[in-house]
Amino acid sequence: MVFLILSQQTSDINSSRAYRRLMERFVTLDAVASADISEIETDIAPGGLAKIKAPRIKEVLNKVLELNGSLDLSFLQEMPLNDAKAWPRQLPGIGPKSAGIVLRFSLGMPAMAIDTHIYRVSQRLGVIGPKVSVDKAHDILEAKVDPEEVFNFHVSYINHGRQVCRAQRPLCPECVVGGLCPSRKKFMSKADLAVLAAQEENTLAGSAGAPLPHVPQSEPINEE
Numbered sequence: 001m002v003f004l005i006l007s008q009q010t011s012d013i014n015s016s017r018a019y020r021r022l023m024e025r026f027v028t029l030d031a032v033a034s035a036d037i038s039e040i041e042t043d044i045a046p047g048g049l050a051k052i053k054a055p056r057i058k059e060v061l062n063k064v065l066e067l068n069g070s071l072d073l074s075f076l077q078e079m080p081l082n083d084a085k086a087w088p089r090q091l092p093g094i095g096p097k098s099a100g101i102v103l104r105f106s107l108g109m110p111a112m113a114i115d116t117h118i119y120r121v122s123q124r125l126g127v128i129g130p131k132v133s134v135d136k137a138h139d140i141l142e143a144k145v146d147p148e149e150v151f152n153f154h155v156s157y158i159n160h161g162r163q164v165c166r167a168q169r170p171l172c173p174e175c176v177v178g179g180l181c182p183s184r185k186k187f188m189s190k191a192d193l194a195v196l197a198a199q200e201e202n203t204l205a206g207s208a209g210a211p212l213p214h215v216p217q218s219e220p221i222n223e224e
């Protein structure tokens, strides 16, 4: 959670450097919890926004100690997923995404951590509706994705959002899931749409008169 706070509005390199400096000096998070805010602020300066992040780090750590008596959050693994997701959200500044990251990546639980890429790709692909909030998207996607697949889903949607389905000018003509995407035509240029129309026409012409796809014989279904 400390790392999440440090990573807000800064690069991975800067937040990692800030976290490393903090832990080199204090060694344990318990020591950070009882440190002066000014000391924390000095150590995390490379991560930026140190004046805002230092008091937040101290506040979150002390709130965990107050609620749990320890900074060890492994007890969340024993809780039902919905209760485990709700627990970190009692902490100042911890929303559904941060709670999901802690559960997913620190505790190995099948929680969603929906960032801007996952949210955008899910909406464009029609996996969630256009008006679904980020909070609600966590619940919807958790219900749709098999717990075993949450990590793969997370990584593949983020990579797809970063590399192909970018916020500006997504690469729809090259997209491997373009054929399934209800948003594809919205983002394509006139020239790309003309190419797509020609391809679709060719496919239709090629399939005219073709035999129906073979459906293997199977045992009749016993409808009880």
Ligand code: SF4
Binding pocket: 121, 124, 125, 164, 165, 166, 170, 171, 172, 175, 176, 177, 178, 179, 181, 182, 183, 184, 187
């Ligand atoms: S077709 Fe375009 S909008 Fe749809 S998922 Fe691919 S890149 Fe995104």
